[in-house]
Amino acid sequence: MSTTSPFPTGTVLGYPRIGRRRELKRAVESFWKGGIDLAELERVSAELRAATRDRLASLGLDPVGSAIPESFSYYDQVLDAAVTVGATPARFAYLEDAVGKVDLPGYFTIARGEDEHLPVEMTKWFDTNYHYSVPEIGPETNFHLASDRIVRQFEEGKAQGYLTRPVIVGPVTFLLLSKPSESAPAGFRPISRLADLLPVYTELLGRLKDAGAEWVQLDEPGLVSESIDEERSVVLDAAAVAYQALGSAINRPQLFVAAPYAALDDALPVLAASPVEAIGLDLVRGDVPAAVPGLETKTLVGGVVDGHNVWRGDLGVAFEKLEALSKLSPSIAVASSTSLQHVPHDVNDEPNLSDRLKSWLAFAEQKVGQIATLARGLEAGRASIGDELNASATALADRLSAPGVKDNTVRARTSALTESDFSRGDYDARVAAQASALNLPDLPTTTIGSFPQTGDIRKARAAFVKGDITQEQYNEFLRDEIRNVVDLQEDIGLDVLVHGEPERNDMVQYFAENFDGFDVTANGWVQSYGTRATRPSLLWGDVSRPAPFTVEWSAFTQSLTEKPVKGMLTGPVTILAWSFVRDDQPLEETANQVALALRDEIADLEAAGIGIIQVDEPALRELLPLKVADQPEYLKWSVDSFRLATAGAADATQIHTHLCYSEFGVVIDAIRALDADVTSIEAARSKMDVVHDIKASGFDHGIGPGVYDIHSPRVPSVDEISELITTALGEIPASQVWINPDCGLKTRGYDETAASLRNILEATRAARV
Ligand SMILES: CN1c2c(nc(N)[nH]c2=O)NC[C@@H]1CNc1ccc(C(=O)N[C@@H](CCC(=O)N[C@@H](CCC(=O)N[C@@H](CCC(=O)O)C(=O)O)C(=O)O)C(=O)O)cc1
Ligand SMILES: N[C@@H](CCS)C(=O)O
Numbered sequence: 191m192s193t194t195s196p197f198p199t200g201t202v203l204g205y206p207r208i209g210r211r212r213e214l215k216r217a218v219e220s221f222w223k224g225g226i227d228l229a230e231l232e233r234v235s236a237e238l239r240a241a242t243r244d245r246l247a248s249l250g251l252d253p254v255g256s257a258i259p260e261s262f263s264y265y266d267q268v269l270d271a272a273v274t275v276g277a278t279p280a281r282f283a284y285l286e287d288a289v290g291k292v293d294l295p296g297y298f299t300i301a302r303g304e305d306e307h308l309p310v311e312m313t314k315w316f317d318t319n320y321h322y323s324v325p326e327i328g329p330e331t332n333f334h335l336a337s338d339r340i341v342r343q344f345e346e347g348k349a350q351g352y353l354t355r356p357v358i359v360g361p362v363t364f365l366l367l368s369k370p371s372e373s374a375p376a377g378f379r380p381i382s383r384l385a386d387l388l389p390v391y392t393e394l395l396g397r398l399k400d401a402g403a404e405w406v407q408l409d410e411p412g413l414v415s416e417s418i419d420e421e422r423s424v425v426l427d428a429a430a431v432a433y434q435a436l437g438s439a440i441n442r443p444q445l446f447v448a449a450p451y452a453a454l455d456d457a458l459p460v461l462a463a464s465p466v467e468a469i470g471l472d473l474v475r476g477d478v479p480a481a482v483p484g485l486e487t488k489t490l491v492g493g494v495v496d497g498h499n500v501w502r503g504d505l506g507v508a509f510e511k512l513e514a515l516s517k518l519s520p521s522i523a524v525a526s527s528t529s530l531q532h533v534p535h536d537v538n539d540e541p542n543l544s545d546r547l548k549s550w551l552a553f554a555e556q557k558v559g560q561i562a563t564l565a566r567g568l569e570a571g572r573a574s575i576g577d578e579l580n581a582s583a584t585a586l587a588d589r590l591s592a593p594g595v596k597d598n599t600v601r602a603r604t605s606a607l608t609e610s611d612f613s614r615g616d617y618d619a620r621v622a623a624q625a626s627a628l629n630l631p632d633l634p635t636t637t638i639g640s641f642p643q644t645g646d647i648r649k650a651r652a653a654f655v656k657g658d659i660t661q662e663q664y665n666e667f668l669r670d671e672i673r674n675v676v677d678l679q680e681d682i683g684l685d686v687l688v689h690g691e692p693e694r695n696d697m698v699q700y701f702a703e704n705f706d707g708f709d710v711t712a713n714g715w716v717q718s719y720g721t722r723a724t725r726p727s728l729l730w731g732d733v734s735r736p737a738p739f740t741v742e743w744s745a746f747t748q749s750l751t752e753k754p755v756k757g758m759l760t761g762p763v764t765i766l767a768w769s770f771v772r773d774d775q776p777l778e779e780t781a782n783q784v785a786l787a788l789r790d791e792i793a794d795l796e797a798a799g800i801g802i803i804q805v806d807e808p809a810l811r812e813l814l815p816l817k818v819a820d821q822p823e824y825l826k827w828s829v830d831s832f833r834l835a836t837a838g839a840a841d842a843t844q845i846h847t848h849l850c851y852s853e854f855g856v857v858i859d860a861i862r863a864l865d866a867d868v869t870s871i872e873a874a875r876s877k878m879d880v881v882h883d884i885k886a887s888g889f890d891h892g893i894g895p896g897v898y899d900i901h902s903p904r905v906p907s908v909d910e911i912s913e914l915i916t917t918a919l920g921e922i923p924a925s926q927v928w929i930n931p932d933c934g935l936k937t938r939g940y941d942e943t944a945a946s947l948r949n950i951l952e953a954t955r956a957a958r959v
């Protein structure tokens with residue numbers, strides 16, 4: 191290995207790849223629908239990559255010093271790694287060509303499924319709202335270098351005049367995030383295939399070296415997480431083996447191992463003792479570590495600019511962390527703490543935000559600017575960036591003292607809370623009161639809340655936002671939608687009806703728009719999975735609810751039917767998880783403020799005659815800290831905030847909650863502690879695995895394990911649903927069981943939705959007799 195070019199002084203671990211106006215989403219979805227061909231998709235994508243390189247260089251990253259990350263993905267970075275190393279699940283083997291390569295259409299097919307071939311599973315990426323495609327690895331997986339896309343994209347940058355730094359998920363994290371393939375024997379662990387995978391990474395490194403790459407970034411967040419289902423000693427051994435092997439390759443670029451999302455802790459000595467040249471530390475989530483042998487020989491890349499949140503932060507504190515880091519090694523650099531894929535592009539692209547709020551914020555572009563500033567400070571000394579440090583301190587002071595950041599009425603309410611505010615009445619008394627109020631059949635059927643968000647709904651909302659239709663026209667449109675959704679549910683025979691959520695652009699943003707203390711963005715899109723994105727709201731001040739906002743819709747819906755209508759709210763933890771939350775006070779305080787705002791809405795729903803209210807908490811598991819020591823405190827405040835939101839409800843009001851998008855076994859006790867009367871939970875996709883955990887935990891409240899995987903357009907057959915119901919009833923007493931889909935239906939079409947719900951009802955009726 192002859193390359194000795196230094197690591198760039200300032201860099202980012204990754205950059206948003208969806209485009210400032212979601213150009214990638216539009217191109218990919220158009221390709222899927224046959225609107226554009228592959229060549230056009232490749233052209234649009236290459237244009238996006240070129241624009242990103244140009245932009246990063248113009249914002250101050252070294253164009254030829256490996257500072258610009260090559261972090262584009264058509265869909266997901268973990269799926270990219272899977273197709274690069276030839277880890278095609280066996281059911282998709284038909285997509286491979288003679289040399290085992292999967293083309294771009296095949297890559298999308300693995301992500302999305304086709305006919306009877308189910309897509310690979312999707313799950314949360316560490317403690318973020320990003321979802322990755324889960325690789326499936328077994329003894330049969332034939333690792334080989336199956337794609338040179340990463341090399342071609344590096345060469346594309348070179349042709350444009352940039353020497354970039356290719357980024358790929360590292361081999362240890364790749365295997366830790368994989369699940370055993372369908373044919374793997376019981377007890378098989380994907381990490382056991384490390385020795386077979388490493389030669390493929392070595393070959394790829396050789397190809398990148400030959401193409402001229404000087405540095406390559408291997409992302410290893412798997413090393414920081416203690417929430418991974420693998421013994422810590424196995425993880426550490428794997429890191430030692432992997433980086434000894436890759437570091438010993440004769441023909442390779444220099445290796446930068448990035449460890450975002452938390453501290454490396456006991457994995458740091460392992461990397462320090464390995465032959466890698468640079469180590470990326472998350473110094474937002476973790477502290478500057480103590481010295482360990484070997485660290486002084488590495489470039490230490492201080493992730494001091496938060497890649498996971500949008501606050502401008504304190505540049506002076508960031509610089510102090512870099513100064514502390516410089517005591518550990520003569521070679522240090524500055525970076526974002528994580529990839530910037532979790533934040534929107536540009537604060538200056540937000541016409542509706544006040545200049546004052548904007549001055550407190552840094553989106554991806556501003557963060558790159560901050561990194562360029564800190565890099566200059568590292569090179570020329572603190573005094574050289576004195577003006578920028580002062581400006582940052584001024585903005586921070588302004589933020590702390592601005593009106594709305596502290597609201598005495600809200601604070602008086604949270605500080606007066608007592609234990610009784612967090613508890614409902616006795617469960618048995620609630621069951622009796624609800625039974626007589628609701629008179630539901632055995633195995634009651636319901637849905638999770640949303641019905642398809644059709645193009646027409648989105649168009650009507652866009653027209654309303656633009657001012658092309660009036661509020662009253664928009665409301666009438668929504669009432670029509672609700673009438674149709676009620677008719678459909680009655681026709682199908684569901685027992686507890688919903689209004690379908692047509693008025694909501696997003697289950698969190700809609701709440702942010704109706705609460706004080708938040709602002710929302712116009713263009714702040716962040717990728718959630720594949721081509722789907724959300725605009726996380728900005729929670730900057732004390733939160734309260736000026737007026738009821740869901741009551742009108744729920745009450746209107748109830749006026750259309752004799753059946754009970756379920757009011758629909760998003761819970762405090764999920765509102766926090768899917769927003770950018772102020773970082774100037776403990777999350778617990780903010781969660782309680784949101785909970786009280788929801789508690790007010792619940793009281794108003796009850797007063798309007800709504801007898802069932804669902805408070806969704808799909809993100810309860812997502813926010814679970816990656817470090818075991820931090821988990822009990824989180825579980826306490828998160829559960830408490832849900833209880834605070836719901837504990838004002840009368841005994842006869844049935845409180846539901848809903849969880850999805852994660853593995854829930856590890857938080858099952860917390861779910862129980864929510865004390866909801868009924869909990870619907872994603873289960874169909876994992877064939878009811880979760881019911882074993884539910885049974886083992888002694889869960890004795892109502893439970894609706896999902897019987898319809900709403901992630902797929904497939905209509906489940908009556909037999910399939912009956913089988914899932916039988917499995918659930920084999921573990922849980924029938925008196926506790928509800929029948930419902932895995933999650934909301936907003937991403938589905940009406941045809942498949944209606945057909946699936948009819949099958950659910952048929953299977954339920956058969957199970958009732
Ligand atoms: C349940 N999930 C959610 C998560 N996070 C959230 N904040 N919200 C969630 O619901 N995390 C976990 C999961 C992730 N799942 C999803 C599922 C689906 C989407 C999705 O479909 N996103 C849409 C955008 C949704 C939205 O905000 N829509 C707005 C704006 C619509 C729009 O794009 N308008 C057009 C014009 C309209 C037209 O003519 O069609 C425009 O602006 O150009 C709305 O409905 O008003 C997506 O397209 O990606 C995300 C996460
Ligand atoms: N009520 C929401 C929950 C999604 S997690 C919905 O049905 O879409």
Ligand SMILES: [Zn+2]
Nearest residue numbers: 808850933934
């Ligand atoms: Zn859900």
